[in-house]
Amino acid sequence: MEPDWDVIVIGAGMAGLSAAQKLHAAGQRVLVLEKSRGIGGRMATRRDEPRQWDHGAQYFTARSAPFRRQVAIWLRANLISRWHAPVYVWDGQNLQASTPQQRFVGTPKMNAPLRAIAASLEIKYSTEVTAIKATAQGWEVCAGQQVWQMRQLVMAIPAPQAATLIPPAHPMQAIAASISMEPCWAVMLTSDQAINLPFAAAFINEGALSWLAHDSSKSERTGQHWVLHASVAWSQAHLEDTADDVIALLVPEFNRLLLQWGQAEPTYSRATAHRWRYARGNIAAPIIQSAESGLVVAGDWLAGGRVEGAYLSGLNAAESLLAVFAADVDQ
Ligand SMILES: Cc1cc2nc3c(=O)[nH]c(=O)nc-3n(C[C@H](O)[C@H](O)[C@H](O)COP(=O)(O)OP(=O)(O)OC[C@H]3O[C@@H](n4cnc5c(N)ncnc54)[C@H](O)[C@@H]3O)c2cc1C
Known part of the structure:
Protein backbone atom coordinates (compact mmCIF):
# COMPACT_ATOMS: atom_id res chain seq x y z
CA MET A 1 0.00 0.00 0.00
CA ALA A 44 6.51 31.08 22.63
CA THR A 45 4.44 34.12 23.55
CA ARG A 46 1.90 34.07 26.38
CA ARG A 47 -1.13 36.26 25.65
CA ASP A 48 -3.57 37.65 28.14
CA GLU A 49 -5.14 40.49 26.16
CA PRO A 50 -3.96 43.19 25.97
CA ARG A 51 -0.83 41.84 27.60
CA GLN A 52 1.78 39.59 26.06
CA TRP A 53 5.15 38.18 27.07
CA ASP A 54 7.76 36.15 25.16
CA HIS A 55 8.36 33.69 27.96
CA GLY A 56 10.60 31.20 26.14
CA ALA A 57 13.32 32.32 23.71
CA GLN A 58 14.02 36.00 24.33
CA TYR A 59 15.75 36.85 21.07
CA PHE A 60 17.97 35.11 18.56
CA THR A 61 21.24 35.75 16.84
CA ALA A 62 22.36 34.77 13.34
CA ARG A 63 25.95 33.73 12.74
CA SER A 64 25.87 31.05 10.01
CA ALA A 65 25.37 31.87 6.32
CA PRO A 66 22.19 29.77 5.87
CA PHE A 67 20.47 31.29 8.90
CA ARG A 68 21.57 34.81 7.97
CA ARG A 69 19.96 34.30 4.54
CA GLN A 70 16.72 33.19 6.22
CA VAL A 71 16.87 36.11 8.68
CA ALA A 72 17.28 38.56 5.77
CA ILE A 73 14.08 37.17 4.19
CA TRP A 74 12.15 37.48 7.46
CA LEU A 75 13.43 41.03 8.00
CA ARG A 76 12.29 42.09 4.55
CA ALA A 77 8.85 40.57 5.21
CA ASN A 78 8.60 42.39 8.60
CA LEU A 79 8.20 39.06 10.37
CA ILE A 80 11.13 39.86 12.64
CA SER A 81 12.92 43.02 13.71
CA ARG A 82 16.15 44.00 15.39
CA TRP A 83 15.95 44.43 19.16
CA HIS A 84 18.10 47.53 19.65
CA ALA A 85 17.43 48.02 23.36
CA PRO A 86 20.47 47.99 25.66
CA VAL A 87 21.21 44.68 27.39
CA TYR A 88 23.34 44.74 30.54
CA VAL A 89 25.10 42.23 32.79
CA TRP A 90 24.73 42.34 36.61
CA ASP A 91 27.36 40.51 38.68
CA GLY A 92 25.98 41.42 42.12
CA GLN A 93 28.10 44.58 42.36
CA ASN A 94 28.19 46.25 38.97
CA LEU A 95 26.01 46.77 35.95
CA GLN A 96 27.83 46.72 32.63
CA ALA A 97 26.74 46.76 29.02
CA SER A 98 26.85 43.25 27.55
CA THR A 99 28.87 42.44 24.44
CA PRO A 100 27.15 44.20 21.53
CA GLN A 101 25.45 41.93 19.05
CA GLN A 102 22.56 41.92 16.59
CA ARG A 103 19.53 40.53 18.40
CA PHE A 104 16.38 39.61 16.49
CA VAL A 105 12.81 39.05 17.72
CA GLY A 106 9.63 37.92 15.99
CA THR A 107 7.13 40.73 15.44
CA PRO A 108 4.59 41.18 16.84
CA LYS A 109 5.15 37.80 18.57
CA MET A 110 8.19 35.59 18.83
CA ASN A 111 6.67 32.86 16.66
CA MET A 181 18.08 19.17 29.21
CA GLU A 182 18.02 21.91 31.84
CA PRO A 183 14.76 23.39 33.16
CA CYS A 184 13.85 27.08 33.45
CA TRP A 185 11.06 28.70 35.44
CA ALA A 186 9.74 31.86 33.75
CA VAL A 187 7.68 34.54 35.50
CA MET A 188 5.58 37.03 33.51
CA LEU A 189 4.73 40.31 35.20
CA THR A 190 2.79 43.47 34.43
CA SER A 191 3.76 46.42 36.60
CA ASP A 192 1.39 49.29 37.37
CA GLN A 193 4.20 51.83 37.20
CA ALA A 194 6.95 52.38 34.63
CA ILE A 195 10.27 50.93 35.80
CA ASN A 196 13.00 53.29 34.64
CA LEU A 197 16.17 51.32 34.17
CA PRO A 198 19.05 52.27 31.84
CA PHE A 199 18.61 48.92 30.06
CA ALA A 200 15.78 46.82 28.67
CA ALA A 201 17.16 43.46 29.70
CA ALA A 202 19.93 42.06 31.86
CA PHE A 203 21.80 38.83 32.39
CA ILE A 204 21.86 38.27 36.17
CA ASN A 205 24.87 36.40 37.57
CA GLU A 206 23.85 36.20 41.25
CA GLY A 207 20.84 34.98 43.20
CA ALA A 208 17.84 33.10 41.88
CA LEU A 209 17.40 34.93 38.59
CA SER A 210 19.49 34.57 35.43
CA TRP A 211 17.68 37.04 33.17
CA LEU A 212 15.11 39.81 33.24
CA ALA A 213 13.61 41.72 30.33
CA HIS A 214 11.22 44.55 29.67
CA ASP A 215 9.40 42.55 27.04
CA SER A 216 7.43 45.57 25.83
CA SER A 217 10.67 47.23 24.67
CA LYS A 218 10.61 44.92 21.65
CA SER A 219 9.19 46.18 18.39
CA GLU A 220 5.37 46.28 18.06
CA ARG A 221 4.82 45.74 21.80
CA THR A 222 3.66 48.27 24.37
CA GLY A 223 3.13 48.38 28.12
CA GLN A 224 4.97 47.41 31.28
CA HIS A 225 5.32 43.70 30.71
CA TRP A 226 8.36 41.95 32.17
CA VAL A 227 9.82 38.47 31.90
CA LEU A 228 12.02 36.91 34.58
CA HIS A 229 13.96 33.67 34.09
CA ALA A 230 15.27 31.70 37.06
CA SER A 231 18.77 30.24 36.96
CA VAL A 232 19.23 26.58 36.08
CA ALA A 233 20.22 25.70 39.67
CA TRP A 234 17.19 27.48 41.12
CA SER A 235 14.85 25.95 38.53
CA GLN A 236 16.18 22.47 39.26
CA ALA A 237 15.78 22.97 43.02
CA HIS A 238 12.19 24.21 42.55
CA LEU A 239 11.20 22.01 39.61
CA GLU A 240 8.07 20.59 41.25
CA ASP A 241 6.96 23.83 42.97
CA THR A 242 3.60 25.29 42.01
CA ALA A 243 3.45 28.39 39.80
CA ASP A 244 2.11 30.38 42.78
CA ASP A 245 5.06 29.34 44.95
CA VAL A 246 7.50 30.30 42.22
CA ILE A 247 5.90 33.73 41.82
CA ALA A 248 6.02 34.23 45.60
CA LEU A 249 9.77 33.54 45.58
CA LEU A 250 10.95 35.19 42.37
CA VAL A 251 9.02 38.48 42.44
CA PRO A 252 10.78 39.54 45.70
CA GLU A 253 14.08 38.69 43.99
CA PHE A 254 13.19 41.09 41.17
CA ASN A 255 12.12 43.73 43.70
CA ARG A 256 15.40 43.30 45.59
CA LEU A 257 17.35 44.01 42.39
CA LEU A 258 15.18 47.02 41.58
CA LEU A 259 15.84 48.47 45.05
CA GLN A 260 19.59 47.93 44.56
CA TRP A 261 19.31 49.83 41.26
CA GLY A 262 17.53 52.74 42.96
CA GLN A 263 13.96 51.90 41.91
CA ALA A 264 10.91 52.00 44.16
CA GLU A 265 9.16 48.64 44.53
CA PRO A 266 6.40 48.55 41.90
CA THR A 267 2.97 46.99 42.28
CA TYR A 268 1.95 44.33 39.81
CA SER A 269 -1.46 43.86 38.23
CA ARG A 270 -0.57 40.47 36.74
CA ALA A 271 1.87 37.70 37.62
CA THR A 272 1.98 34.22 36.09
CA ALA A 273 4.63 31.55 35.82
CA HIS A 274 5.54 28.82 33.37
CA ARG A 275 7.90 25.88 33.85
CA TRP A 276 10.05 24.87 30.89
CA ARG A 277 11.02 21.35 31.87
CA TYR A 278 13.33 20.99 28.85
CA ALA A 279 14.52 24.54 28.27
CA ARG A 280 18.03 23.98 26.98
CA GLY A 281 20.48 21.23 26.27
C1 LIG B 1 13.28 29.99 28.82
C2 LIG B 1 14.01 29.85 27.52
C3 LIG B 1 14.80 30.89 27.06
C4 LIG B 1 15.48 30.77 25.85
N1 LIG B 1 16.18 31.84 25.38
C5 LIG B 1 16.74 31.76 24.16
C6 LIG B 1 17.37 32.89 23.58
O1 LIG B 1 17.34 33.98 24.14
N2 LIG B 1 17.96 32.75 22.35
C7 LIG B 1 17.94 31.56 21.67
O2 LIG B 1 18.48 31.51 20.54
N3 LIG B 1 17.34 30.48 22.18
C8 LIG B 1 16.74 30.55 23.41
N4 LIG B 1 16.10 29.48 23.91
C9 LIG B 1 16.16 28.21 23.20
C10 LIG B 1 15.22 28.19 21.99
O3 LIG B 1 13.91 28.50 22.40
C11 LIG B 1 15.28 26.79 21.40
O4 LIG B 1 16.62 26.51 21.06
C12 LIG B 1 14.43 26.57 20.14
O5 LIG B 1 13.22 27.29 20.18
C13 LIG B 1 14.20 25.06 20.04
O6 LIG B 1 13.47 24.74 18.89
P1 LIG B 1 13.16 23.20 18.58
O7 LIG B 1 12.34 23.16 17.36
O8 LIG B 1 14.43 22.42 18.61
O9 LIG B 1 12.32 22.67 19.85
P2 LIG B 1 10.93 23.16 20.43
O10 LIG B 1 10.77 24.62 20.26
O11 LIG B 1 10.87 22.61 21.82
O12 LIG B 1 9.84 22.45 19.53
C14 LIG B 1 9.47 21.09 19.72
C15 LIG B 1 7.97 20.96 19.43
O13 LIG B 1 7.63 19.58 19.50
C16 LIG B 1 6.38 19.44 20.14
N5 LIG B 1 6.33 18.08 20.68
C17 LIG B 1 7.05 17.54 21.69
N6 LIG B 1 6.74 16.24 21.84
C18 LIG B 1 5.80 15.95 20.90
C19 LIG B 1 5.09 14.76 20.55
N7 LIG B 1 5.28 13.59 21.19
N8 LIG B 1 4.20 14.81 19.53
C20 LIG B 1 3.98 15.97 18.84
N9 LIG B 1 4.64 17.13 19.13
C21 LIG B 1 5.55 17.11 20.14
C22 LIG B 1 6.38 20.52 21.21
O14 LIG B 1 5.06 20.86 21.61
C23 LIG B 1 7.09 21.66 20.46
O15 LIG B 1 6.17 22.51 19.79
C24 LIG B 1 15.38 29.58 25.11
C25 LIG B 1 14.55 28.55 25.56
C26 LIG B 1 13.86 28.69 26.75
C27 LIG B 1 12.92 27.60 27.19
Missing part, protein backbone atom coordinates in the same frame (compact mmCIF):
# COMPACT_ATOMS: atom_id res chain seq x y z
CA GLU A 2 1.25 3.49 -0.87
CA PRO A 3 2.18 5.47 2.27
CA ASP A 4 -0.08 8.44 3.17
CA TRP A 5 2.82 10.90 3.18
CA ASP A 6 6.40 11.15 1.95
CA VAL A 7 7.56 12.65 5.24
CA ILE A 8 6.01 13.23 8.65
CA VAL A 9 7.65 15.82 10.91
CA ILE A 10 6.98 15.50 14.64
CA GLY A 11 7.15 18.90 16.36
CA ALA A 12 6.27 22.38 15.05
CA GLY A 13 9.10 24.31 16.68
CA MET A 14 11.90 25.99 14.73
CA ALA A 15 13.67 22.69 13.97
CA GLY A 16 10.57 20.88 12.72
CA LEU A 17 9.32 23.77 10.61
CA SER A 18 12.75 24.45 9.12
CA ALA A 19 12.88 20.78 8.03
CA ALA A 20 9.29 20.82 6.79
CA GLN A 21 9.84 24.02 4.80
CA LYS A 22 12.87 22.54 3.01
CA LEU A 23 11.14 19.21 2.30
CA HIS A 24 7.95 20.88 1.07
CA ALA A 25 9.95 23.19 -1.21
CA ALA A 26 11.60 20.05 -2.68
CA GLY A 27 8.19 18.70 -3.63
CA GLN A 28 7.72 16.20 -0.79
CA ARG A 29 4.26 15.54 0.64
CA VAL A 30 4.84 16.64 4.24
CA LEU A 31 2.60 16.46 7.30
CA VAL A 32 3.60 18.10 10.61
CA LEU A 33 2.20 16.70 13.87
CA GLU A 34 2.24 19.00 16.90
CA LYS A 35 1.03 18.15 20.37
CA SER A 36 0.10 21.68 21.43
CA ARG A 37 -2.57 23.98 19.98
CA GLY A 38 -0.13 26.30 18.23
CA ILE A 39 3.26 26.51 16.60
CA GLY A 40 6.61 27.68 17.85
CA GLY A 41 7.49 25.34 20.72
CA ARG A 42 9.92 27.21 22.93
CA MET A 43 9.67 30.33 20.71
CA ALA A 112 5.80 35.22 13.76
CA PRO A 113 8.42 33.80 11.35
CA LEU A 114 7.25 30.27 12.14
CA ARG A 115 3.65 31.20 11.46
CA ALA A 116 4.77 32.37 8.02
CA ILE A 117 6.49 29.05 7.31
CA ALA A 118 3.46 27.16 8.62
CA ALA A 119 1.08 28.95 6.24
CA SER A 120 2.17 26.74 3.34
CA LEU A 121 2.28 23.47 5.32
CA GLU A 122 -0.23 20.89 6.44
CA ILE A 123 -0.13 20.78 10.26
CA LYS A 124 -2.23 18.76 12.68
CA TYR A 125 -2.37 20.42 16.11
CA SER A 126 -3.29 18.90 19.48
CA THR A 127 -1.76 15.67 18.18
CA GLU A 128 0.77 14.08 20.51
CA VAL A 129 2.73 11.28 18.90
CA THR A 130 2.71 8.35 21.31
CA ALA A 131 4.51 5.63 19.30
CA ILE A 132 6.47 5.08 16.10
CA LYS A 133 7.55 1.87 14.39
CA ALA A 134 9.45 0.81 11.29
CA THR A 135 7.43 -0.82 8.48
CA ALA A 136 8.30 -2.39 5.10
CA GLN A 137 7.52 0.95 3.34
CA GLY A 138 9.10 3.25 5.92
CA TRP A 139 7.51 4.27 9.20
CA GLU A 140 4.21 4.26 11.03
CA VAL A 141 3.32 6.99 13.52
CA CYS A 142 0.55 6.75 16.13
CA ALA A 143 -1.12 9.50 18.12
CA GLY A 144 -3.63 7.69 20.31
CA GLN A 145 -6.01 5.94 17.91
CA GLN A 146 -4.77 7.84 14.83
CA VAL A 147 -2.19 6.14 12.61
CA TRP A 148 -0.21 7.46 9.63
CA GLN A 149 2.13 5.67 7.21
CA MET A 150 5.05 7.50 5.60
CA ARG A 151 8.37 6.82 3.90
CA GLN A 152 10.49 9.09 6.05
CA LEU A 153 10.25 10.67 9.48
CA VAL A 154 11.79 13.73 11.14
CA MET A 155 11.61 13.78 14.93
CA ALA A 156 12.07 17.43 15.95
CA ILE A 157 11.42 17.40 19.69
CA PRO A 158 13.59 17.79 22.82
CA ALA A 159 16.05 14.94 23.44
CA PRO A 160 14.35 13.32 26.49
CA GLN A 161 11.03 13.21 24.64
CA ALA A 162 12.69 11.84 21.48
CA ALA A 163 14.43 9.14 23.56
CA THR A 164 11.08 7.71 24.68
CA LEU A 165 9.79 7.38 21.07
CA ILE A 166 12.81 6.22 19.04
CA PRO A 167 13.05 2.41 18.87
CA PRO A 168 15.91 1.09 21.07
CA ALA A 169 17.75 -0.47 18.10
CA HIS A 170 18.06 2.89 16.31
CA PRO A 171 21.47 4.58 16.87
CA MET A 172 19.85 7.93 17.75
CA GLN A 173 17.97 6.44 20.71
CA ALA A 174 21.03 6.10 22.94
CA ILE A 175 22.30 9.53 21.85
CA ALA A 176 18.99 11.23 22.66
CA ALA A 177 18.77 9.36 25.99
CA SER A 178 22.25 10.60 26.98
CA ILE A 179 21.28 14.30 26.72
CA SER A 180 19.87 15.90 29.85
CA ASN A 282 23.34 20.56 23.96
CA ILE A 283 25.19 17.57 22.64
CA ALA A 284 28.90 17.64 23.55
CA ALA A 285 30.23 17.03 20.04
CA PRO A 286 28.40 17.30 16.71
CA ILE A 287 27.29 13.99 15.21
CA ILE A 288 26.62 12.97 11.64
CA GLN A 289 23.34 11.06 11.37
CA SER A 290 22.66 8.41 8.80
CA ALA A 291 19.30 8.86 7.07
CA GLU A 292 19.32 5.32 5.64
CA SER A 293 16.73 4.13 8.17
CA GLY A 294 14.39 6.90 7.00
CA LEU A 295 14.31 8.40 10.51
CA VAL A 296 16.32 11.50 11.36
CA VAL A 297 16.30 13.55 14.52
CA ALA A 298 16.39 17.37 14.65
CA GLY A 299 16.37 19.93 17.43
CA ASP A 300 18.40 22.70 19.00
CA TRP A 301 20.13 20.17 21.27
CA LEU A 302 21.93 18.71 18.22
CA ALA A 303 23.40 22.03 17.10
CA GLY A 304 24.23 24.47 19.86
CA GLY A 305 21.03 24.71 21.89
CA ARG A 306 19.55 27.90 20.43
CA VAL A 307 17.06 29.11 17.84
CA GLU A 308 19.76 29.23 15.16
CA GLY A 309 20.89 25.69 16.02
CA ALA A 310 17.31 24.46 15.80
CA TYR A 311 16.96 26.01 12.32
CA LEU A 312 20.23 24.49 11.10
CA SER A 313 19.48 21.04 12.52
CA GLY A 314 16.11 21.05 10.75
CA LEU A 315 17.79 22.00 7.51
CA ASN A 316 20.39 19.23 7.91
CA ALA A 317 17.71 16.67 8.70
CA ALA A 318 15.76 17.61 5.56
CA GLU A 319 18.86 17.58 3.35
CA SER A 320 19.92 14.15 4.57
CA LEU A 321 16.45 12.71 3.87
CA LEU A 322 16.36 14.32 0.42
CA ALA A 323 19.75 12.77 -0.38
CA VAL A 324 18.40 9.29 0.48
CA PHE A 325 15.25 9.99 -1.55
CA ALA A 326 17.34 11.02 -4.57
CA ALA A 327 19.56 7.93 -4.23
CA ASP A 328 16.44 5.69 -4.20
CA VAL A 329 15.22 7.31 -7.43
CA ASP A 330 18.59 6.61 -9.06
CA GLN A 331 18.38 2.87 -8.35
